[in-house]
Amino acid sequence: MSLDKIKIFSGNANPELSGEIISQLNVIQGKAFVGQFSDGESQVEILENVRGCDVFIIQPTCGPSPAETLMELLVIADALKRSSAARITAVVPYFGYSRQDRRSRLTRVPITAKLAAKMVESAGIDRILTVDLHADQIQGFFDIHIDNIYAQPVMLADILSKGYNDVVVVSPDVGGVVRARAAAKRINDADLAIIDKRRPAPNMVKVMNVIGDVEGRTCILIDDMVDTAGTLCQAASILKEKGAKKVVAYATHAVLSGNAIDNINNSELDELVTTNSIPLSEDAVNCTKIRQLSIAPTLAEVIKRISEEKSISSIFTDS
Incomplete structure (x- = not known):
């Protein structure tokens, strides 16, 4: 897809980074209401047509409430999927819940990195873009396309x-x-x-x-x-x-x-x-x-290359 079919939406986790990326790409931010109901549940409404568009959601799943930012990402993705977006890419510079990526011997603990990966997939996200995952093997937890780039x-x-x-x-x-x-x-x-x-x-x-x-x-x-x-x-x-x-x-x-x-x-x-x-x-x-x-210029270039179906690895191997 070309840049004219790109739509970039932002959650509330890091709007400053989203703004920098959007400025680097010279596109207009997608129109959406991303807020909360009175009880704290995520409330999202897409306010423009995204049918057939190549959509990117910028949302690191970081604190002060990683559970809240993760859920907000999933709800935005679900709204976009139901609005007939052609492809949804989650841009998650910091992928929360990634520190528990294995179960140590004789311990009764979850593998939260795997759980979070499956939640992302179930929301209808087609591709995920991350930066410096805590462990490279987390990429294997996803059955969708993943690009883990480096800062x-x-x-x-x-x-x-x-x-x-x-x-x-x-x-x-x-x-x-x-x-x-x-x-x-x-x-x-x-x-x-x-x-x-x-x-x-x-x-x-x-x-x-x-x-x-x-x-x-x-x-x-x-x-x-x-x-x-x-x-x-x-x-x-x-x-x-x-x-x-x-x-x-x-x-x-x-x-x-x-x-x-x-x-x-x-x-x-x-x-x-x-x-x-x-x-x-x-x-x-x-x-x-x-x-x-700022990693905004790097993320903007990667988003551009994903949309244009160009190589991402060459950004790093040629540098």
Whole structure:
């Protein structure tokens, strides 16, 4: 389909990001009422003809109520499907409920990432576009088309623009080594360090050791999300103890729940750089240690290519 058949609708989770994407594409936002009934249930009405259109819904399923933003996405999709849209793509920069992607041995817990994927499919969504899923295997939970793109090019451009000397890229845990190694390769083939940690309970981290030489160097921590910031703050502390000159963290999704802002302000972390996949709270905006990059141009280009049936991977492999 061509751009003249694109219709872009926005939920209430991140209207600022939606506005940026719409501006980048030079299209008009789809007309819809997206609100709530008096009891808090999602209320949606599509206010224009979408029959035969290529429709995109921009809605990260983030807090302060991930359940509410997810349900709002599903209700918008259902309204569009019943209005005869030709194709519905959910643009979900932050895919909530993704941290439980497997069932640990001998535990009675849900696999919420799988459940959320099935809910998205059941609403009539044909395709989903995500950014830096918490785990790549979540893509396998969907039976619809999924494009999981990366914010790393935006972050790498920012890192390179700073002209840091003696950079070492640090993975905050063993699971993030692949991500950190890929970043290090693009930052003038920088050295790599790994933080070995133990997590005794959810949102509780005990840092054990640093694998690699960080003394007198600028440490770039790479992660997909920052929640309570416990991991990053403890990582910054041990890196400084090991002689790091500066510690800067780059994390795609700024969940920033609980005491995250206080943790960051009181930590050895020099700066946290994140994206606008999730809107920042007022406290986060006012935090001098937090800086936000926009992924709107990247998302706009991907939306354009999806509509025009062009390659998406070439955006990242050719960069």
